[in-house]
Amino acid sequence: MKRLFLFLAALLTMSTAFSRLPNYPPDYVYVKIDSTNLPIVWINVGGATISRTDRITATMKVIYNGEGRLNYADTVAHPGQHIDYEGYVALRYRGESSFDNSPKKPYSFRPIDKPLEQGGEKKKVSLLGMGKDNNWALIAPYADKSMLRDLLAYEISRPWMDYTPQGRFCELYLDGTYYGVYVLCEVVSKGKYRLNLDDPGEEGDELTGGYLLSVERNNEPYYRSKYRPVMSYGKEITNRSIYFQYKSPDYDEITPAQMQYIQHRIDLMEDALASNDFADPDVGYRRYLDVMSFVDYQIAQEFAHNVDAYRLSGKFYKQRDSRDSLFKMVVWDMNLAYGNANYYNGWRTDLWTYEANDIMYPRNESFLIPFWWYKLNSDSTYTKLLKHRWAQYRRKNLQEDALMAVVDSLAGVLTAEGAVARNTRAWPRWGTYVWPNYFVANSFEEEIDFIKQWLHNRLEWMDEQLEFDPSAPAVIPGDVNDDGEVTVGDINAIIRVILGAGADDGLLERADVNGDGEITVGDINAVIKIILGG
Secondary structure (H helix, E strand, O other): OHHHHHHHHHHHHHHHHHHOOOOOOOOOOOOOOOEEOOOEEEEEOOOOOOOOOOOEEEEEEEEOOOOOOOEEOOOOOOOOOOEEEEEEEEEEEOOOHHHHOOOOOOEEEEEEOOOHHHOOOEOOEEEOOEEEEOOEEEEOOOOOOOOOHHHHHHHHHOOOOOOOOOEEEEEEEEOOEEEEEEEEEEOOOEOOOOEOOOOOOOOHHHHOOOEEEEEEOOOOOEEEOOOOOEOOOOOEOOOOOOEEEEEEOEOOOOOHHHHHHHHHHHHHHHHHHHOOOOOOOOOOHHHOEOHHHHHHHHHHHHHHOOOOOOOOOEEEEEOOOOOOOOEEEEOOOOOOOOOOOOOOOOOOOOOOHHHOHHHHHHHOOOOOOOOHHHHHOOOHHHHHHHHHHHHHHHOOOOOHHHHHHHHHHHHHHHHOOOHHHHHHHHOOOOOOOOOOOOOOOOOHHHHHHHHHHHHHHHHHHHHHHOOOOOOOOOOOOOOOOOOOOOOHHHHHHHHHHHOOOOOOHHHHHHHOOOOOOOOOHHHHHHHHHHHOOO
8 A cells, every 4th residue: 555655646746747847748758769760859958948939049959861761769779870960059939829729839940050148140051951041940730630731732832833841740859858740841031942032222123122021910010001801792891900020121120211112012012903903914913913923822722721821921022123023922831721720611622712701700800811812813814824723733733643642642751650659649639629620530540531531622622613624635834836845946936926926816825824914025934934844
């Protein structure tokens, strides 16, 4: 009896001790990695409390022996492993709902040359084969029990958009405790291997770029749109606003001249979208935004039926005018997509996401979808391009077999050497509702099956809406002269059209390669990009 009492007392003491552990430990802290196919990330803060706002000094070590090889947590028994990074980082928590609604917290980190207390400076490093940069995230899949929704969205978008973040699954230890499967991910930011934006100057062409902003909440310094969101039929919602946060330069670094310029540029774009002549190729929205970039962004968000689409993490950017004067979009933050949300019809496969203000506003949602998407989808030229682009996707990486193969590949990486099982031991959640799950799976396999069925249903519905006919002959983008390939001959065909050499209706339509409603040097550049594999 005495031994039983001492055992129970020890358990109680141990439980109480773990409840006082800093930095949100998992439910079960005894998980160990023997071997894994995923990179292993160790972060050590020496028991210090990680902050949501201020960065603290931490050490980080990343072991990754390469694709197809195992990685071992016991570095004494397995010496000579490849160290992908070892050094100091400036660490803090990151995220909004992903932090507030999840005990498994995401992190932001910046590699530094020495501890912050000694004046440590940011340094650019390459991690897990991704390009050198000093701004990284450790995404913490929690509400997304498949752990793959973000990477799935990025893989779908990557062949089409100028920039889409890269990420790698990994397993994380914090101060010696196993924290589970994470995604070590690029952050949408300025950088040579990300958005290759120039530092904006104070006047002339230098003042015109580059800038990165985001449609977001109003919890940081922001610029408020002149225009209100609208319902799906165009009625203005007069007691809601749209907010833009400054991301690069951020609010602490942007100068008054730069702030005035980019605010004015946003005003011009929105004025054009709001005008009666918004669809006019000369004076309308095409003067200010890259139509194909917005089409690709819409396809990414609509196919995912992301409940945060357009209104949160809606990142857009602008280069200098001498490089590209048009606003473009970037995909980011898709963990509540693909049927994962039980609110705002997030589980449905038969609705347009850009019309979600109709359900969000009556439920008192504060942050609504900008009116941009209502106006764009009111333009027949835009919707024609959207349908054409959807057909291109469906004949390439959104062929159903190809899409399911991507899901299987991502899932296979997680199951190959037990990472899902270890994450489940640390965070046992199968069969348990986690906000905002619509479907509560009893296993990883059930979750993957749900995603695949959801994707199948979404493809069917969007095919019907966007009039995709798989039996119709495929149009080769850039094949202006209709010879079955894209070559310099297509550039010559565009030049002949520009010079007024005459063309039939079919050639005129094919010559508008970038889909902006006119035939210019921009279409030649679009063909060159296709030839170069862009």
